[in-house]
Amino acid sequence: AQRVTQPEKLLSVFKGAPVELKCNYSYSGSPELFWYVQYSRQRLQLLLRHISRESIKGFTADLNKGETSFHLKKPFAQEEDSAMYYCALSLYSSASKIIFGSGTRLSIRP
Amino acid sequence: DAGVTQSPTHLIKTRGQQVTLRCSPKSGHDTVSWYQQALGQGPQFIFQYYEEEERQRGNFPDRFSGHQFPNYSSELNVNALLLGDSALYLCASSFTGVNEQFFGPGTRLTVL
Numbered sequence: 142a143q144r145v146t147q148p149e150k151l152l153s154v155f156k157g158a159p160v161e162l163k164c165n166y167s168y169s170g171s172p173e174l175f176w177y178v179q180y181s182r183q184r185l186q187l188l189l190r191h192i193s194r195e196s197i198k199g200f201t202a203d204l205n206k207g208e209t210s211f212h213l214k215k216p217f218a219q220e221e222d223s224a225m226y227y228c229a230l231s232l233y234s235s236a237s238k239i240i241f242g243s244g245t246r247l248s249i250r251p
Numbered sequence: 252d253a254g255v256t257q258s259p260t261h262l263i264k265t266r267g268q269q270v271t272l273r274c275s276p277k278s279g280h281d282t283v284s285w286y287q288q289a290l291g292q293g294p295q296f297i298f299q300y301y302e303e304e305e306r307q308r309g310n311f312p313d314r315f316s317g318h319q320f321p322n323y324s325s326e327l328n329v330n331a332l333l334l335g336d337s338a339l340y341l342c343a344s345s346f347t348g349v350n351e352q353f354f355g356p357g358t359r360l361t362v363l
Binding site: 145185238 | 254284286291292294295299307309341350351354355356357
């Protein structure tokens, strides 16, 4: 069965410190991996996807198929990064259903 | 473009009642997916509509049903409401051929 695991419910780091939000997945095929973010009082929005290999707002994520992980990283946290982050996967097909992890709340301390 | 819109924003019902939630997709999108997000959890896929038909379905009972209209807007219906149906219901739209979904603000359903 497809599953996304985010082991940390809450991650608190100081401004300027590195950030790593962990994500592991289980799926027998070749999924597409995403990170979604939800800022306070805003809707859920796509942060990045592994196939685009982009860096968005300084965040990057590398798909490690051997470890079935897709950790989200940023070298220097900023206060505006405080938000709820969801790791998610979908099948490699158009407009497929998305399976979400339970989310990690990132809190950046000044 | 207002993006994905949902109505109502909040709703309170009692057990056993029925509810209908509505969603208008982002302009140009033809596919609508519905998700249930319980407190402290990530969104869970309910079903997806394309060309007015249910194309995929998650592990939700038949009490959950939906509809898509010719203008691509969609409704989610839940019958015989249970306390456990209390959640945020999210609608997401996308365009077939593009694996990126845009989410609406959600409808908060409370079942008493």
